[in-house]
Amino acid sequence: MSEAPLVSIENLTISLPGNNGGRLFPVRDVSLSIGAGEIVGLAGESGSGKTITALSLLGLLPPGGRMSGHIRFGGQDLLTLRPREMADVRGRDIAMVFQDPMTALHPMLSIEKQLTEHLRHHRGIDARAARTRAIELLELVRIPDAARALKRYPHQFSGGMRQRIAIAIALCCEPQLLIADEPTTALDVTVQAGILRLLQQLRGELGLSVLLITHDMGVMSALSDRVVIMYAGRVVETGTRTDVLQHPRHPYTHSLLGALPHEQGDDMLLQPMRGTPPSIGALPPGCPFHPRCDWAEGRCRDIEPGLRVVEADRGIACVVDPLVGVPA
Amino acid sequence: MTNAAPATANLHSPTGKLRSAWLQPLGLVGATLLLIMIIAALLAPWILPHEPNAQAFGRFLAPNATNWFGTDQLGRDIFSRVVHGARVSMPYALQLVVMAAVIGTIAGAIAGYFGGWIDGVIMRAADLVMAFPDIILAMAVVAALGPNLFNAVLAVVVVSWPIYARVVRSLILTLRDEPYVQSSRLLGASSGRALWKDIRPNVAGPVVVLAALEYGHAVLILSGLSFLGLGAQPPTAEWGSMVSEGAKYFDKWWMSAFPGLAILVVVLAANFLGDTLRDAFDPKSAKAFR
Amino acid sequence: MSLLEIRGLEVTYAGHAGTRVRAVAHADLDVEAGQIVALVGESGCGKSSLGKAAVGLIAPSAGSIRFGGEPLDPLKRGGRPKAQRKLQMVFQDPFSSLNPRRRIGDLIAEGGRVASEAGETPMSVGECLERVGLSAAFADRFPHQFSGGQRQRIAIARALAARPRCIVADEPISALDASAQAAVANLLVSIVRDLDMGLLFISHDLAIVRSIADVTSVMYLGKIVESGSSAAVWRDPLHPYTRSLIAAIPRPDGKGTLPRDLPGDVPDPAHPPAGCRFHPRCPSVMAVCREREPQREALQPLRTAACFVASTANPAHDRPVATNFVA
Numbered sequence: 001m002s003e004a005p006l007v008s009i010e011n012l013t014i015s016l017p018g019n020n021g022g023r024l025f026p027v028r029d030v031s032l033s034i035g036a037g038e039i040v041g042l043a044g045e046s047g048s049g050k051t052i053t054a055l056s057l058l059g060l061l062p063p064g065g066r067m068s069g070h071i072r073f074g075g076q077d078l079l080t081l082r083p084r085e086m087a088d089v090r091g092r093d094i095a096m097v098f099q100d101p102m103t104a105l106h107p108m109l110s111i112e113k114q115l116t117e118h119l120r121h122h123r124g125i126d127a128r129a130a131r132t133r134a135i136e137l138l139e140l141v142r143i144p145d146a147a148r149a150l151k152r153y154p155h156q157f158s159g160g161m162r163q164r165i166a167i168a169i170a171l172c173c174e175p176q177l178l179i180a181d182e183p184t185t186a187l188d189v190t191v192q193a194g195i196l197r198l199l200q201q202l203r204g205e206l207g208l209s210v211l212l213i214t215h216d217m218g219v220m221s222a223l224s225d226r227v228v229i230m231y232a233g234r235v236v237e238t239g240t241r242t243d244v245l246q247h248p249r250h251p252y253t254h255s256l257l258g259a260l261p262h263e264q265g266d267d268m269l270l271q272p273m274r275g276t277p278p279s280i281g282a283l284p285p286g287c288p289f290h291p292r293c294d295w296a297e298g299r300c301r302d303i304e305p306g307l308r309v310v311e312a313d314r315g316i317a318c319v320v321d322p323l324v325g326v327p328a
Numbered sequence: 329m330t331n332a333a334p335a336t337a338n339l340h341s342p343t344g345k346l347r348s349a350w351l352q353p354l355g356l357v358g359a360t361l362l363l364i365m366i367i368a369a370l371l372a373p374w375i376l377p378h379e380p381n382a383q384a385f386g387r388f389l390a391p392n393a394t395n396w397f398g399t400d401q402l403g404r405d406i407f408s409r410v411v412h413g414a415r416v417s418m419p420y421a422l423q424l425v426v427m428a429a430v431i432g433t434i435a436g437a438i439a440g441y442f443g444g445w446i447d448g449v450i451m452r453a454a455d456l457v458m459a460f461p462d463i464i465l466a467m468a469v470v471a472a473l474g475p476n477l478f479n480a481v482l483a484v485v486v487v488s489w490p491i492y493a494r495v496v497r498s499l500i501l502t503l504r505d506e507p508y509v510q511s512s513r514l515l516g517a518s519s520g521r522a523l524w525k526d527i528r529p530n531v532a533g534p535v536v537v538l539a540a541l542e543y544g545h546a547v548l549i550l551s552g553l554s555f556l557g558l559g560a561q562p563p564t565a566e567w568g569s570m571v572s573e574g575a576k577y578f579d580k581w582w583m584s585a586f587p588g589l590a591i592l593v594v595v596l597a598a599n600f601l602g603d604t605l606r607d608a609f610d611p612k613s614a615k616a617f618r
Numbered sequence: 619m620s621l622l623e624i625r626g627l628e629v630t631y632a633g634h635a636g637t638r639v640r641a642v643a644h645a646d647l648d649v650e651a652g653q654i655v656a657l658v659g660e661s662g663c664g665k666s667s668l669g670k671a672a673v674g675l676i677a678p679s680a681g682s683i684r685f686g687g688e689p690l691d692p693l694k695r696g697g698r699p700k701a702q703r704k705l706q707m708v709f710q711d712p713f714s715s716l717n718p719r720r721r722i723g724d725l726i727a728e729g730g731r732v733a734s735e736a737g738e739t740p741m742s743v744g745e746c747l748e749r750v751g752l753s754a755a756f757a758d759r760f761p762h763q764f765s766g767g768q769r770q771r772i773a774i775a776r777a778l779a780a781r782p783r784c785i786v787a788d789e790p791i792s793a794l795d796a797s798a799q800a801a802v803a804n805l806l807v808s809i810v811r812d813l814d815m816g817l818l819f820i821s822h823d824l825a826i827v828r829s830i831a832d833v834t835s836v837m838y839l840g841k842i843v844e845s846g847s848s849a850a851v852w853r854d855p856l857h858p859y860t861r862s863l864i865a866a867i868p869r870p871d872g873k874g875t876l877p878r879d880l881p882g883d884v885p886d887p888a889h890p891p892a893g894c895r896f897h898p899r900c901p902s903v904m905a906v907c908r909e910r911e912p913q914r915e916a917l918q919p920l921r922t923a924a925c926f927v928a929s930t931a932n933p934a935h936d937r938p939v940a941t942n943f944v945a
Contacts, residue, residue: 188661189877190880191883192866192868194880259796270826273801
């Protein structure tokens with residue numbers, strides 16, 4: 001990255017109150033960056049910490065949560081902002097789209113109301129200008145017959161349309177970064193394809209950066225420029241989409257790709273991983289993946305590996321690094 | 329070791345839910361208060377310095393060293409009467425709540441399980457009862473049966489059972505469609521067996537919570553009926569009737585204030601306890617005890 | 619005679635304002651012993667309704683279901699007939715498929731009772747747990763102490779304890795993590811093969827289904843539009859909807875190709891389009907598709923589709939009536 005990235009998360013650690021008065025660390029020493037106009041995919045299973053990392057960008061931690069590290073955005077460190085200042089950034093410079101389109105929209109307000117309210121709050125423009133902008137936004141997300149759509153209510157739209165509207169609301173103040181947390185998981189696969197295409201178009205037309213959080217490696221592959229894989233609160237692998245998905249170097253990435261249905265000649269294979277992801281309250285010593293790892297050695301139990309840069313724009317968190325040069 | 333707890337600048341403890349810190353102590357407070365009153369009520373005959381009905385002191389004495397709560401128009405010690413009042417209101421209210429809960433639960437279970445016209449009849453009966461303000465209906469029942477404490481309890485049971493019936497019925501209807509109930513049916517359990525083995529354990533919790541929340545309400549209505557002269561009759565020391573007597577002598581504030589305070593404390597305590605129990609039983613609540 | 623035979627099934631619900639919604643509009647399906655049949659479709663296609671009707675949880679409004687040659691009755695107030703208890707179901711949500719207040723040993727033993735009542739030696743609770751990859755020591759625990767994938771295994775163990783001859787699994791892995799999905803899917807397959815059971819696997823995930831099922835049937839808006847061996851359906855789909863479905867799946871191959879989207883929305887099942895239900899969205903629509911509804915026909919050996927476009931493209935075919943496939 002020759003130019004400074006748009007967002008740079010450095011050594012982020014998040015702690016939450018645990019059940020017995022102690023603290024849990026669902027995110028430990030996570031660093032990742034997103035460039036302008038770049039789509040970065042953040043992948044991981046449940047318990048990997050991907051969603052809470054995204055929420056930290058918006059300052060939306062659960063009660064009792066604390067963060068340390070730096071989140072550099074627009075010349076500021078977001079972690080030093082006061083709640084009021086953070087509220088300004090949220091929605092205006094960084095916006096988020098959530099998984100469930102059914103609950104993302106207010107069921108009792110018209111689409112026009114939901115779009116313009118946001119605009120008028122952040123930008124203080126008048127009703128007429130807000131309405132014009134609202135129509136623009138609906139057209140941007142390819143909702144047919146935008147002027148009529150403004151008058152309707154969420155329940156009159158399908159899941160895919162609602163998600164598009166949610167994206168329009170997120171974009172109303174022209175944010176630089178859009179965080180999409182599992183934006184298509186609740187949608188049918190044919191509808192999902194449309195939303196993925198839309199996100200790519202928006203990146204092209206608006207220069208929008210996207211942090212795409214997903215557990216679906218196919219979605220990651222279709223849309224991301226770069227990929228960040230998280231496991232049990234740590235980043236375990238980063239790199240370009242092609243590198244990571246075609247030549248995964250971390251054992252977890254390799255096993256995960258193997259556990260997905262993948263074609264091999266005339267067959268479709270499914271190779272399960274053994275074990276389950278650990279819960280944050282009961283992490284194994286050393287590397288959190290070592291109990292499930294086919295290449296684990298003795299030292300894996302002693303050291304929790306940090307992310308190491310192994311090539312240009314490629315990092316893995318593994319002391320054994322057994323997969324150099326092995327294709328997926 | 330990269331895992332050491334980092335030095336955190338305590339930024340962003342965002343919108344901490346203070347309630348979650350509050351609510352548990354509140355339950356303890358509620359339970360403790362109730363416990364104190366129950367113990368005092370049980371031990372009353374032995375620990376109290378004076379007889380509740382003994383007209384042993386000067387009339388209308390303000391609270392003093394001998395009569396902590398003062399005396400009433402017949403020279404009786406109000407403190408003893410208030411404590412004895414607990415022996416009336418609290419057990420009767422408990423009895424009432426248990427009877428209403430049992431009747432209501434059975435009615436609701438039958439309505440939910442059988443459906444059809446039985447459901448219709450039971451639910452319409454419940455609607456009928458709930459259409460009236462509870463105290464008015466209770467008054468009507470007591471007036472018909474004759475004003476005494478036993479009939480007052482009966483009247484409040486008549487007025488209270490519908491809420492249990494409604495809650496239990498809707499629980500049963502919801503739980504009937506849960507996959508784990510369907511899976512039992514597929515394994516051969518009849519509707520009745522599924523009701524008993526799978527649904528019943530999941531109904532008990534909410535009913536207990538409801539009963540705890542209703543307890544304070546029961547105390548209140550019972551006291552209200554007594555206040556109106558339709559419940560406990562003189563000379564029984566009962567909070568509601570004591571408040572009523574004290575209302576005739578307004579400047580002697582201690583005659584109404586202390587029994588009224590007793591009612592307040594019990595109702596609040598029951599509510600705190602009920603709230604905490606409800607949170608404890610709610611599987612979705614973060615405050616649920618495990 | 620198939621193990622599970624569904625003919626002309628229709629499932630109708632009362633919709634809003636007096637409309638009737640045909641969730642399943644005339645479906646034929648067969649499952650043989652030792653065979654895995656997948657039923658694939660997106661939301662609203664009726665696959666769950668078909669699954670529930672197949673085990674008797676809901677009553678069909680038309681058509682017949684036969685299990686082991688005998689007609690299957692929907693569940694009534696009494697207990698389920700003994701013979702039908704050999705047809706079990708695994709549900710989608712691992713969090714509500716086990717009673718939170720009962721120990722899992724107790725839950726599995728209930729399944730075992732079915733087997734003893736049928737005169738068979740029941741599998742012990744420990745055996746069932748081990749067969750699904752869990753330790754026998756877990757029998758005393760409660761469901762909330764387990765992860766989603768483990769709970770699904772317990773649900774399978776419970777069904778297994780009844781020694782079923784056929785299992786209907788309604789989206790059994792959709793709610794699980796990717797690593798658990800593969801494991802539970804493989805578990806189901808191994809159980810079915812070992813015990814020569816039939817499995818009706820309902821899913822929206824064509825790729826998973828391709829890996830584990832022998833036969834795949836594709837459903838759209840209440841109708842089965844295509845059916846055939848999984849390999850053939852995947853490699854050479856006959857119906858345009860199947861083709862769109864396959865093209866819409868994003869591949870985790872690192873190539874960055876966007877999957878093809880299918881424009882339009884699934885129509886309201888209460889008011890399906892005239893003619894072929896898929897025609898408003900079909901990329902290959904012809905005039906006849908708007909007027910008449912295509913019937914299911916065998917267009918190639920052991921493959922059926924309900925599509926005018928497909929039958930035009932496959933003219934040289936016998937028209938065998940049988941629609942069951944043996945792997």
